[in-house]
Amino acid sequence: MDAHPASTPPVSAAPRAGIRLPGVGVGLGRGLVVLYLSLMVMLPLAAVVDASLSKGLDAFWSAVTGDQALAALKLTVVCSLIVVAINALFGTIIAWVLVRDEFPGKGAVNALIDLPFALPTIVAGLTLLTLYGAKSPIGLDVAGTRVAIVVALCFITLPFVVRSVQPLLMEMDREMEEASTSLGAGGFTTFRRIIFPNLLPGIVAGVMLAFARALGEYGSLILITGNLPFDTEVSSVFIRSQIESGNTAGAAAVSVVLLALSVLMLIAVGIVAHRGARR
Amino acid sequence: MTASTPAKWGLRGLAFGYLGLLLLAPVGMIFYKTFEHGLGPPVEAMTSPEALHAIQLTLLMVAVAVPLNTIFGVGCALLLVRRRWWGNSIVDGIINLPFAVSPIVVGLSLYLLYGNTGWFGPTMAEWGIQVLFSWPGMVLASIFVSLPFVVRETVPVLREIGTEQEQAASTLGANGWQTFWRITLPAIRWGVAYGVVLTTARVLGEFGAVTIVSGSISGETETMPLFVAKAFEQFQEEAAYAGAIVLALLALTTLLLMSVGGRKAKASTTKEGF
Numbered sequence: 001m002d003a004h005p006a007s008t009p010p011v012s013a014a015p016r017a018g019i020r021l022p023g024v025g026v027g028l029g030r031g032l033v034v035l036y037l038s039l040m041v042m043l044p045l046a047a048v049v050d051a052s053l054s055k056g057l058d059a060f061w062s063a064v065t066g067d068q069a070l071a072a073l074k075l076t077v078v079c080s081l082i083v084v085a086i087n088a089l090f091g092t093i094i095a096w097v098l099v100r101d102e103f104p105g106k107g108a109v110n111a112l113i114d115l116p117f118a119l120p121t122i123v124a125g126l127t128l129l130t131l132y133g134a135k136s137p138i139g140l141d142v143a144g145t146r147v148a149i150v151v152a153l154c155f156i157t158l159p160f161v162v163r164s165v166q167p168l169l170m171e172m173d174r175e176m177e178e179a180s181t182s183l184g185a186g187g188f189t190t191f192r193r194i195i196f197p198n199l200l201p202g203i204v205a206g207v208m209l210a211f212a213r214a215l216g217e218y219g220s221l222i223l224i225t226g227n228l229p230f231d232t233e234v235s236s237v238f239i240r241s242q243i244e245s246g247n248t249a250g251a252a253a254v255s256v257v258l259l260a261l262s263v264l265m266l267i268a269v270g271i272v273a274h275r276g277a278r279r
Numbered sequence: 280m281t282a283s284t285p286a287k288w289g290l291r292g293l294a295f296g297y298l299g300l301l302l303l304a305p306v307g308m309i310f311y312k313t314f315e316h317g318l319g320p321p322v323e324a325m326t327s328p329e330a331l332h333a334i335q336l337t338l339l340m341v342a343v344a345v346p347l348n349t350i351f352g353v354g355c356a357l358l359l360v361r362r363r364w365w366g367n368s369i370v371d372g373i374i375n376l377p378f379a380v381s382p383i384v385v386g387l388s389l390y391l392l393y394g395n396t397g398w399f400g401p402t403m404a405e406w407g408i409q410v411l412f413s414w415p416g417m418v419l420a421s422i423f424v425s426l427p428f429v430v431r432e433t434v435p436v437l438r439e440i441g442t443e444q445e446q447a448a449s450t451l452g453a454n455g456w457q458t459f460w461r462i463t464l465p466a467i468r469w470g471v472a473y474g475v476v477l478t479t480a481r482v483l484g485e486f487g488a489v490t491i492v493s494g495s496i497s498g499e500t501e502t503m504p505l506f507v508a509k510a511f512e513q514f515q516e517e518a519a520y521a522g523a524i525v526l527a528l529l530a531l532t533t534l535l536l537m538s539v540g541g542r543k544a545k546a547s548t549t550k551e552g553f
Contacts, residue, residue: 033355034366037373040422044388045376047398051391090297097294101287111538115302117477118530118537119485122504123523126511127305130312137308155301187286209339209378211384216381218502219486223511236383236487243387243491252391255384270372 048259052250063253071230072238073257079146080172080236081216083153084207091161092203099163099169116158121219124155129224144226145153149234152220157213161206204273215258281348285324306527315519321521324510330522332498333506337483339414340502343419344482348496349475357463359430362435377426385423389416399487409490412494420488425481436470437463471541475542480533484526 052060063069098110116124128151133143142148142243172195178192218236225232233241235258313321355374359367377385393410394400403410410416444466448458464471466543486504493500495509503526511519 026358029354029358030362030364030366033351033358036351037370040419040426041373041376041448044385044392044423045380047391048384048388062504083346083515090293090334093290094294094298095423097290103291107297107538111534112298112302114534115530115538116478118484118533119306120504120507120526120530122486122487122508123309123484123526123530126507126519126523127309127527131305131308158301201318212379216379216384218381219484220381223508236381239381239383240491248387249392251387255381259379259384260382261395262381262521263376266375266379270375 019103044059045259048252051248054252055249057248060253060256063250064257066250068229068233069238069250069254070233073237073254075146075149075233075259076215076235077223079149079153080117080211082150083157083214084211086150086154087157087161087210088203091158091206092165092199092248095162095165095169099166099268101156101191113162115157116156121156121217124221125152125220126150128155128220133224141225144228144232146225148224148226149221152224153214153217156217157210157221160210160213161203164206164209165199165202168199172198178217201272201275205269208265208269208272212262214268215262215265290483309520309523309527313517313524321524324515324518324521325525326519329498329501330506330518333501333503333522334525336414336417336500337502337504340418340421340485340489341479341482343418344425345475345478348426348478349429349471352428352474352478353433353464353467353471356433356437357431357459360434361442374430375428376519377424380423382424382485382487383491385420385488389419389423389488389492395418411492412496412500414500416492417489417500420492421482421485423486424485425478428477428481429471432470432474432477433467436467439468469540472543473537473540476533476536480530484528 052063064073067178094113098106098113101251119127128148129143131138132140132151134141142151176194177192180194181187185193216236217234218240221234221239225234225237227233227237227241229238229241230254235254239254239258242248242254303483325334328499332417355370358364389398390411392398392400393403393416395404400411408415440463444462447457448462451459484504485502486508490504490508493502493505495501495505497509501509503522506528507519507522510516510522
């Protein structure tokens with residue numbers, strides 16, 4: 001059920017040869033793969049990096065540290081941090097209930113967790129706005145506030161921690177817990193000393209994936225946050241406004257910062273996953 | 280640890296409460312809003328020329344981007360798992376990149392390549408090829424954001440099934456394509472299918488990247504997600520809700536396929552299942 005599979009351990013142990021691959025030739029196949037990746041992914045990203053530096057390093061720096069850009073970046077990072085903290089707590093609780101608890105309809109609830117991955121982001125935004133917007137039937141209007149950013153980001157990042165903690169919980173050896181309990185440890189002590197340390201790698205990996213995702217989110221935010229500069233404008237919305245006003249160099253500079261942060265997260269996830277796989 | 284009864288109910292309450300408030304209630308609400316006045320208004324909204332065109336264009340995105348990424352994904356996974364090469368870890372890293380890139384940055388990157396002043400824009404304009412504000416640009420955006428899924432879902436399955444059967448086929452004289460069609464593909468089909476479902480869902484729903492490269496021209500370059508956003512911004516709530524419902528139903532179908540496909544993929548490769 002790993003719908004965000006960046007956490008799979010890196011590919012290294014490939015067999016040498018011996019199996020015949022479909023007859024386009026390994027060299028040609030490899031060439032096609034590299035060509036496709038270059039055209040579709042690397043070249044576009046290179047254009048962004050190039051545009052960010054097109055007016056020199058000073059221009060890059062002043063674009064990134066401009067008042068509005070910095071405010072947006074701070075808001076994005078702070079909201080994302082709050083969101084991953086919420087995710088760490090509730091994601092772990094949900095994973096626990098899904099693995100250790102028995103209740104009717106468990107399969108359906110388990111499938112529902114992936115809904116935020118399947119639901120288009122614009123629909124997610126509209127959906128939240130219907131319940132928590134100006135016409136809220138329960139009188140809870142958070143539209144246009146920073147709370148709305150946190151709610152929307154919680155929605156779209158929900159599956160990450162659940163899906164990375166679930167397999168760890170399933171694999172966990174219950175004997176350790178039983179030993180701990182039979183030695184007189186209370187429920188909380190057992191959780192703190194035995195369960196939590198075992199789940200930690202999963203929580204960390206899930207949190208980092210969620211953080212990378214939250215940093216760049218756009219679709220679910222535009223309808224519900226009001227996109228007010230210096231107040232509720234996140235970086236992706238800021239980038240869009242810069243593109244529209246013709247400042248592509250500035251847009252590219254902030255993009256590079258976002259990109260660097262997310263790539264760092266992914267690399268860190270790779271290291272955590274690699275360690276986990278070796279353990 | 281069998282949690283004591285109050286603790287069990289407390290955790291249950293927290294989990295269900297969170298899921299209910301965040302997922303179920305909002306999604307239920309949008310269904311209620313759409314069908315508040317019966318089936319008529321949403322059906323009417325969805326059969327307007329703009330809406331029909333948006334549906335068509337969305338399907339075109341799927342029809343081009345999904346097969347390309349699937350062929351690439353399976354081929355790439357085969358090379359990563361079955362052949363040792365110094366570049367494998369680099370390719371593997373690059374494949375994850377689209378997960379880390381904001382959709383808006385994807386849009387910007389294509390704009391910088393194919394815009395009037397972009398790297399390729401002027402040359403392509405001379406050749407009479409319009410990429411930006413037209414469907415090719417939107418297809419490129421869709422390919423970018425959905426590129427990793429098939430590779431990511433196929434690699435673990437390929438590694439899991441091992442090479443014994445493929446080697447046996449080779450020994451018995453099967454050529455590469457025969458081995459692939461008769462041995463490898465049947466063994467990895469659920470993993471590939473799972474990847475295809477994820478790719479399709481992502482292409483259907485892509486908003487940020489497409490919004491930048493499309494110009495969002497009604498009846499021309501508007502996909503379903505763009506249609507929903509525009510309808511809402513123009514206070515045509517009925518059309519916005521109806522469009523959102525179409526996309527939400529597609530998402531629920533995806534979910535169903537994911538839970539079936541995911542289970543089959545796991546069951547076909549591991550003993551313990553999911």
